[in-house]
Amino acid sequence: MPSFPYETVDVFTDKPFGGNPLAVFTDARGLSDAQMQALAAEMNYSETTFVLPPDDPANDARVRIFHRTAEMPFAGHPNVGTACVLARHGRDRNGVLRFEQMAGLVEIAIERNPAGAVTGAVIAAPQALSLGIELPADGIAACAGLQAGAILTAAHRPVQASLGVQFVLAQAAPEALAGAAPDLVAFRKLERQHAGLQGRLSLFLYARDGNRIRARMFAPLAGTWEDPATGSASATLGALLLSLDGGEAASYTITQGVEMGRPSLLNVASRRAEDGYRSRVGGACAPMFRGEAEL
Known part of the structure; x- marks a missing residue:
């Protein structure tokens, strides 16, 4: 039976049990669309993300975002949280991550403390108003x-x-x-x-x-x-x-x-x-x- 690792984070807070919870499936290869949607409903958070290899190797990942009932083209706290999880695994490039999403390319700057630990992230929304x-x-x-x-x-x-x-x-x-x-x-x-x-x-x-x-x-x-x-x-x-x-x-x-x-x-x-x-x-x-x- 295949298993799929995930991590959860609380986003837009520096303390546990605040902010917005997020589940991140760090390697979603092998999951179908229906399974991703079912997992998002099961996690029962505002959103859950699924990390896949990028279509363009110049980018770092293709990230799909699901809420409880549907897929989203873009969202804020899922990108911040996913970026922090991946950066803690050393998957950023000099403090930057680029995620492919339905709404376009999302670029994220990772924030670290003086000791080098990941503390947060800043994302650029993919479209103009x-x-x-x-x-x-x-x-x-x-x-x-x-x-x-x-x-x-x-x-x-x-x-x-x-x-x-x-x-x-x-x-x-x-x-x-x-x-x-x-x-x-x-x-x-x-x-x-x-x-x-x-x-x-x-x-x-x-x-x-x-x-x-x-x-x-x-x-x-x-x-x-x-x-x-x-x-x-x-x-x-x-x-x-x-x-x-x-x-x-x-x-x-x-x-x-x-x-x-x-x-x-x-x-x-x-x-x-x-x-x-x-x-x-x-x-x-x-x-x-x-x-x-x-x-």
């Missing part, structure tokens, strides 16, 4: 179990946005954010009403104090009731805010997962590039468990 449909504030408020006035629209209406994977970004009143809770019926209703969502409704709610941001992410239709740290959404928000505020570059500190008891800290750096607005997102990573799956 793209915007999709806008959604009604009252519908978004209902999804989050809030009154309609809790969703702020002065800076922007709730909007679908992506740097490689789509989220709906919505600003909430600071005093309302902690009381948000996903309403599954409202999520289903809003998703049915808007074909432009293409079946994906992952809601990233945030409250802003300058460049310091508190955030929560709900994706119950995909099996994630709440996510403790969402790197891809944080990077997308940074690019959106820079596009609205103006300027060439900006940095943001995003806190997430507090209400879940898994505090997470994400650092976002956004810039205006020739092809639009781009972002990097990074943070710490704490090793947790090792094991094998026998299939």
Whole structure:
């Protein structure tokens, strides 16, 4: 019976039992698509990654990302966590890793302490900012179990946005954010009403104090009731805010997962590039468990 080794890490935290858990299958050769999806559902984390040889030897790996019910073209904490695991195995090249993914090539810079131990990573999202449909504030408020006035629209209406994977970004009143809770019926209703969502409704709610941001992410239709740290959404928000505020570059500190008891800290750096607005997102990573799956 073949066995497949995996490691788990907590991402966007430097302490065990914080941040966002991730399972990394470090050698997924021989696993079918169906087995990868089944393993991701069995692990029951927000995402699980599967490391395969790259198609282009100039890159370091092909990394596939699955959440509980489907494969993702790109995601933030899976890239940070996978990079840290592989770097601890000596698989980086001078502190850099390049992962092939459905959304494009993801380049990661490994962070180490003075003793040389891997402490975290910073990833570059594979695409420039793209915007999709806008959604009604009252519908978004209902999804989050809030009154309609809790969703702020002065800076922007709730909007679908992506740097490689789509989220709906919505600003909430600071005093309302902690009381948000996903309403599954409202999520289903809003998703049915808007074909432009293409079946994906992952809601990233945030409250802003300058460049310091508190955030929560709900994706119950995909099996994630709440996510403790969402790197891809944080990077997308940074690019959106820079596009609205103006300027060439900006940095943001995003806190997430507090209400879940898994505090997470994400650092976002956004810039205006020739092809639009781009972002990097990074943070710490704490090793947790090792094991094998026998299939």
